Amino acid sequence: MKPLKSDERISRVFNHKEADRIPIYNEPWNSTISRWEKEGMPKGMDYIDFFDLDKIRTFGVDNSPQYTAKTIEETDVYHIYTTQWGATLKQWKHAASTPEFLDFTIKDPDTWKSAKERMSFNKERINWKELEESYPKWAKEGAFIQFAGWFGFDITHSWVVGTERVLMALCENPEWLMDMFDTELIEMGLDILNPIEVKAGMDPYYLKKNYGDKLSFHGGLNALLYSNPEELHNEIEKLIPVMKENGGFMFSSDHSVPDSVSLKEFGEIVARAKELGKY
Numbered sequence: 001m002k003p004l005k006s007d008e009r010i011s012r013v014f015n016h017k018e019a020d021r022i023p024i025y026n027e028p029w030n031s032t033i034s035r036w037e038k039e040g041m042p043k044g045m046d047y048i049d050f051f052d053l054d055k056i057r058t059f060g061v062d063n064s065p066q067y068t069a070k071t072i073e074e075t076d077v078y079h080i081y082t083t084q085w086g087a088t089l090k091q092w093k094h095a096a097s098t099p100e101f102l103d104f105t106i107k108d109p110d111t112w113k114s115a116k117e118r119m120s121f122n123k124e125r126i127n128w129k130e131l132e133e134s135y136p137k138w139a140k141e142g143a144f145i146q147f148a149g150w151f152g153f154d155i156t157h158s159w160v161v162g163t164e165r166v167l168m169a170l171c172e173n174p175e176w177l178m179d180m181f182d183t184e185l186i187e188m189g190l191d192i193l194n195p196i197e198v199k200a201g202m203d204p205y206y207l208k209k210n211y212g213d214k215l216s217f218h219g220g221l222n223a224l225l226y227s228n229p230e231e232l233h234n235e236i237e238k239l240i241p242v243m244k245e246n247g248g249f250m251f252s253s254d255h256s257v258p259d260s261v262s263l264k265e266f267g268e269i270v271a272r273a274k275e276l277g278k279y
């Protein structure tokens with residue numbers, strides 16, 4: 001089969017069809033990009049182009065309550081700010097890490113009710129000008145175009161109301177959580193599961209065997225193995241042949257690429273995935 005463009009290749013994943021090879025897409029930390037530039041990747045070059053990964057371009061929709069996002073305090077070391085979801089965060093400037101969560105606007109069913117009322121449709125939720133300018137470029141380069149919105153357990157527990165509050169509500173007020181998880185989701189159809197997080201107990205082989213005819217999969221390579229290249233490559237050798245069968249699989253780790261991974265190491269991972277992922 002002749003080489004396909006990214007949109008053609010990834011579309012086949014969603015339709016459970018084999019392509020020229022499996023799509024490959026992973027996202028590195030900003031500090032990883034900085035390391036790679038020091039190790040030879042041209043500064044400012046898109047790592048997607050450097051490694052010849054599949055192109056995925058994203059347009060966002062603001063499905064938040066649209067609280068005012070503003071800076072509260074900023075120094076050379078950190079940045080404290082509020083988000084459109086009503087969270088107050090402290091972000092360190094010179095370290096790649098999860099922000100410190102200082103406060104939340106949504107704390108109980110009453111504040112959730114108020115937030116939910118703010119989540120009605122308005123045209124400002126999409127940057128139409130940016131989308132109009134970008135779409136022709138994305139289509140011309142053969143990129144797969146996806147929508148990105150924030151919802152689900154991970155977003156709710158960490159970015160919207162706080163992990164401790166969600167865990168307590170599981171026992172004390174599960175109806176409130178179900179309402180948050182269902183808002184905008186009830187009529188949504190699910191086609192592909194990402195990231196198949198192995199370190200959280202998910203089993204990509206089980207999922208493929210039992211749901212491979214209904215779901216496609218993106219991920220499934222344990223990111224903890226980045227610290228042990230030999231084990232990582234052994235797992236790649238096992239994972240791809242199983243997951244690529246009959247289509248329906250995009251290769252990546254089950255988390256973003258940390259800055260412990262060198263330019264050479266990631267290049268070797270991509271090269272082997274392309275070789276094993278051929279049909």
